[in-house]
Amino acid sequence: MLNPGEIWQAVWLTLTLAVTVTAILxxxxxxxxxWLARSPARWKEAVAAIVALPLVLPPTVLGFYLLIALGPSGPGGAIAGLWGARTxxxxxxxxxIGSVIxxxxxMVQPLRNGFESVGEDPLEAAATLGSRAWQTFxxxxxxxxxxxxxxxxVLSFAHTIGEFGVVLMIGGNIPGQTRVLSIAIFNSVERLDWVGSHVLSLGMVVFAFVTIMATMLIDKRLGRMAG
Incomplete structure (x- = not known):
């Protein structure tokens, strides 16, 4: 059975990962x-499709290629070699790195929708008043x-919290280093620890519900303010 120390260690690691990834994103x-919202380039939708690939690719496929890229023979090995590591x-x-990708x-799609919703009128008004491009932005x-x-x-933070396939492929199950909550649940089930599995899983269910409610309320409130 998972002891409280293991649970809190997994919780802390998961929250640290989610906050770090959200900030980077x-x-x-x-x-x-x-760029996707403003560029007139015809091939921008091809770029948007590449960015959206993680939505449809099986996590194990993305995790496999990330494992190669981050491994000793990939770019990740070269980067790790700067401080004496192998991978x-x-x-x-x-x-x-894997969670950001x-x-x-x-993160990109809501931001693109947000920039597109601004429209051209505010930008033209700012330009008329002499605002520079970076000031307008x-x-x-x-x-x-x-x-x-x-x-x-909110979505990026929640998605990082719930990651499993990619995290397992590139991180494994190392306590204190890569064993996040989703991996802790998997580990608990493997050990037939039903009590620990229920505790962690119900906590994730509550978190998912709160996240969805928060997203809906944010959209509703900001929609009223915009109206």
């Missing part, structure tokens, strides 16, 4: 989403796209 996804696989940094569409587009930012942050 807010930075990484913003220029991608803005980024089966490590917390590897989990962060796996959760990217959950930070002072007009980002505030008006706040619903997309909030929705994307």
């Amino acid at each position: 807010l930075v990484v996804a913003t220029p991608i989403a803005w 980024l696989a089966f490590s917390f940094p590897g989990l962060v 796996f959760s990217l569409p959950f 930070w002072r007009v587009e980002v505030p008006l796209a706040r619903a997309g930012y909030l929705t994307g942050a």
Whole structure:
């Protein structure tokens, strides 16, 4: 049976991973989403399809290629060699990289929708007042796209919390390093620890319900403010 120390260790590792990934995605996804919303390029939908691949690819497929990329023979091995390690696989940094890629569409799509909802009128008004492009972006587009930012942050955080396939493929089941909550549940079931499995699983169910409710309320409230 999982002891309280193991449970809290898995909870803390999961929350740390989710917060780290969400923060990185807010930075990484913003220029991608803005470009997809504003660019006239004909091939931008091909880029959008590549970003959205994790939505339809089996996690094991994505996890397999990430395992190769992060392993000793891939780019991850070269990066890890900078501090004397052999691989980024089966490590917390590897989990962060894999989770950022796996959760990217959950941040990009809401942000793209948010930027597209701004429309052209506020941008033209800002340009008429002499606002530079970067000022218009930070002072007009980002505030008006706040619903997309909030929705994307909530969805990315929740999706990272619930990851299993990719995390198992590239992180394994190392206590204190890669054993997040989803892996802890899998480990508990393997050991036939039904009590521990119920405790962790019910906690995830409650978290999922709260996340969905929060997303719906955010959309509803910001929709009223926009109206």
